[in-house]
Amino acid sequence: MRELTYLEAVREAMSQEMRQNEDVFILGEDIGVYGGAFGVTRGMIEEFGPERIRNTPISEAAISGTAVGAALTGMRPILELQFSDFMTIAMDNMVNQAAKIRYMYGGKGKVPMVLRTPAGSGTGAAAQHSQSLEAWMAHVPGLKVVQPSTAYDAKGLLKAAIDEDNPVIFYEHKLCYKTKSDVPEELYSIPLGQADIKRQGSDVTIVATAIMVHKSLEAALELEKEGISVEVIDPRTLVPLDTDTIIESVKKTSRLVVVHEAVKRGGFGGEIASVIAESEAFDYLDAPIKRLGGKAVPIPYNPELEKSAIPSVEDIVAAVKETLNHR
Amino acid sequence: MTSLINLPAHLKRDDLTDLLKQMWQIRFFEEKVDEFFAKGMIHGTTHLAVGQEASAVGSIAVLEERDKITSTHRGHGHCIAKGAEVNRMMAELFGRTTGYCKGKGGSMHIADVEKGNLGANGIVGGGFAIAAGAALTSQMKNEGYVVLCFFGDGASNEGSFHEALNLASIWKLPVVFVCENNQYGMSGPAKEMMNIEDVAARAESYGIPGKVVDGNDVFDVMNGVSEAVDRARTGQGPSIVEAKTYRWKGHSKSDAKKYRTREEEQKWRAKDPIARLRDALIQEGLLTEEGATEIKAAAKKEIEDSVEFSKQSPMPTIDDLMEDIYA
Numbered sequence: 001m002r003e004l005t006y007l008e009a010v011r012e013a014m015s016q017e018m019r020q021n022e023d024v025f026i027l028g029e030d031i032g033v034y035g036g037a038f039g040v041t042r043g044m045i046e047e048f049g050p051e052r053i054r055n056t057p058i059s060e061a062a063i064s065g066t067a068v069g070a071a072l073t074g075m076r077p078i079l080e081l082q083f084s085d086f087m088t089i090a091m092d093n094m095v096n097q098a099a100k101i102r103y104m105y106g107g108k109g110k111v112p113m114v115l116r117t118p119a120g121s122g123t124g125a126a127a128q129h130s131q132s133l134e135a136w137m138a139h140v141p142g143l144k145v146v147q148p149s150t151a152y153d154a155k156g157l158l159k160a161a162i163d164e165d166n167p168v169i170f171y172e173h174k175l176c177y178k179t180k181s182d183v184p185e186e187l188y189s190i191p192l193g194q195a196d197i198k199r200q201g202s203d204v205t206i207v208a209t210a211i212m213v214h215k216s217l218e219a220a221l222e223l224e225k226e227g228i229s230v231e232v233i234d235p236r237t238l239v240p241l242d243t244d245t246i247i248e249s250v251k252k253t254s255r256l257v258v259v260h261e262a263v264k265r266g267g268f269g270g271e272i273a274s275v276i277a278e279s280e281a282f283d284y285l286d287a288p289i290k291r292l293g294g295k296a297v298p299i300p301y302n303p304e305l306e307k308s309a310i311p312s313v314e315d316i317v318a319a320v321k322e323t324l325n326h327r
Numbered sequence: 328m329t330s331l332i333n334l335p336a337h338l339k340r341d342d343l344t345d346l347l348k349q350m351w352q353i354r355f356f357e358e359k360v361d362e363f364f365a366k367g368m369i370h371g372t373t374h375l376a377v378g379q380e381a382s383a384v385g386s387i388a389v390l391e392e393r394d395k396i397t398s399t400h401r402g403h404g405h406c407i408a409k410g411a412e413v414n415r416m417m418a419e420l421f422g423r424t425t426g427y428c429k430g431k432g433g434s435m436h437i438a439d440v441e442k443g444n445l446g447a448n449g450i451v452g453g454g455f456a457i458a459a460g461a462a463l464t465s466q467m468k469n470e471g472y473v474v475l476c477f478f479g480d481g482a483s484n485e486g487s488f489h490e491a492l493n494l495a496s497i498w499k500l501p502v503v504f505v506c507e508n509n510q511y512g513m514s515g516p517a518k519e520m521m522n523i524e525d526v527a528a529r530a531e532s533y534g535i536p537g538k539v540v541d542g543n544d545v546f547d548v549m550n551g552v553s554e555a556v557d558r559a560r561t562g563q564g565p566s567i568v569e570a571k572t573y574r575w576k577g578h579s580k581s582d583a584k585k586y587r588t589r590e591e592e593q594k595w596r597a598k599d600p601i602a603r604l605r606d607a608l609i610q611e612g613l614l615t616e617e618g619a620t621e622i623k624a625a626a627k628k629e630i631e632d633s634v635e636f637s638k639q640s641p642m643p644t645i646d647d648l649m650e651d652i653y654a
Contacts, residue, residue, distance in 0.1 A: 025467065051467065057497065062456045062490030069460020072445060073395070075467065077460075092487070096450050097457060101438075106429035107651035109440035142652055165654035 001182040009151035013158040016187040025052040028080030037082040064090035071113040084119035098167040099142030120173040127298035132262035138238040145238040149213035151181040156190030173210040193240035201231035204255040212259040219316035250281040264293025287326035350380035351626035353404040373434040376404035378575035381600035385548025395443040397454035402447030417633035423640035452485030462500035481512020496533040499564035503555040506569040514586040527569035542570030543600040
């Protein structure tokens with residue numbers, strides 16, 4: 001099978017969807033000739049034209065609301081937000097409008113829109129262009145939240161997100177954009193709410209999201225050298241969350257480490273830990289659950305400081321060993 | 328004798344009496360709601376449009392059936408003018424399952440998406456971009472409908488106003504922004520909250536027309552909005568129409584109105600848009616005293632009936648709580 005980068009996979013999912021569904025269009029800042037801040041929409045305006053690859057002014061509040069209005073009246077907009085940090089400006093429309101309209105209207109009306117946005121640190125862009133705010137969105141009833149870690153997942157999940165009749169926040173980790181995996185040429189869908197076991201193991205379960213999936217797999221390879229067998233689960237979607245897969249894994253391994261890049265305090269790791277603490281898997285635990293997340297600090301510019309603000313492979317290795325050494 | 332009414336050419340006598348009936352329906356609906364709040368019979372809060380009947384009715388009277396509206400937190404009048412059933416509106420305020428939102432939305436969220444009412448909105452300025460988005464759908468799908476976006480003087484100080492008007496202007500979206508300048512944003516007098524006399528003057532900075540009309544003269548509203556709707560429908564883009572009017576009641580039920588004088592209230596009450604229309608129709612020989620009395624009585628009865636309908640409607644059950652979060 002051919003390999004695609006994550007970025008190409010995202011683009012391919014959108015292009016293939018747009019070829020088969022006239023209602024799908026993209027709006028966002030600089031997505032036209034420029035090709036988007038990260039080049040995701042590069043070349044799309046040539047095929048689909050400026051009506052459907054719709055360049056917007058720098059107006060996150062307006063374009064997010066416009067997507068809501070278009071979705072409510074029969075279109076399936078994909079909104080590209082240049083950086084997930086700008087969610088703060090689009091927040092009202094996503095949280096107060098998109099997420100609630102169906103419920104507030106007594107089940108009438110639907111908002112089938114996808115807000116795609118690059119998240120995460122590692123590019124030296126500092127505190128206003130590097131955040132991981134997915135826990136905010138996962139907290140809001142009415143939104144679905146997707147965080148693919150591989151090119152294969154990105155294509156299939158984006159297809160599912162576009163087909164959703166509900167608003168979906170689709171987080172693309174910037175450092176994942178250049179990663180590659182086998183991606184089928186045909187359009188396929190990965191259902192939201194289905195975790196993926198990225199690596200089978202028997203001694204400890206790691207639940208990791210986005211770029212931390214890659215770091216966890218790296219850590220698992222290191223640990224394997226010492227005879228430690230690590231299972232790595234990628235939930236892929238935070239809402240809906242596939243709790244069954246996580247619970248079953250913990251029942252098998254009896255140990256859980258949760259890893260995400262977002263700030264640990266109030267982060268989604270707390271939710272995953274609670275799922276286990278409230279489930280029958282609790283009785284299987286042989287060690288306290290370990291959570292790894294970003295430090296409670298704005299992401300700094302200096303590369304060494306930036307790296308140290310979030311969990312590293314070494315941190316994950318250490319956390320796994322700590323749970324294994326617990327008695 | 329010169330005509331007292333500046334009549335839009337296409338209007339027939341039946342249409343004229345419909346205008347009067349709708350305005351009375353709004354008046355009686357709001358007065359009934361006011362009474363029920365005072366008695367503690369319905370809960371939450373509400374924002375009454377007593378005194379603003381002409382801007383709602385006059386604006387929507389020039390729309391076609393297929394056209395859409397977005398409304399504000401003071402939206403009962405817009406809903407009635409767009410053809411909402413008062414039974415279902417009142418039932419919503421009573422929190423019953425027969426209400427427009429099955430009792431989950433309340434006063435600020437009455438919507439009827441299928442009939443082109445895209446919803447009242449609890450967020451000041453929340454409708455600007457949604458209206459633009461609905462207009463974008465009309466433009467992209469070539470559906471030919473126009474969107475009428477109601478907003479208040481206070482909302483014109485929100486960022487979303489600027490962003491959405493700019494967007495609508497550059498894309499020539501078929502939307503008309505109707506400002507109901509009722510002189511106050513909650514307790515803030517418009518003249519203290521902006522350094523210009525007319526909200527319509529802001530149109531100039533978006534390169535679109537802005538027009539001021541007498542918001543207590545239903546015909547002046549109709550003529551102004553009609554012109555803007557024609558412009559929108561023929562692909563010439565958005566406009567602002569500012570209807571100068573006044574809310575007789577406070578901002579919401581908890582408002583003691585300490586920020587304004589009784590003299591000011593009396594001055595505006597003397598400009599009652601309903602009495603004005605009624606008297607004009609009689610003086611023009613288009614309506615008799617008896618005819619007017621009949622219309623008034625019919626409107627009143629409909630509201631009385633809506634109360635009975637609501638009282639007899641079922642309450643939602645706890646099983647309904649989690650319904651309709653997602654499509």
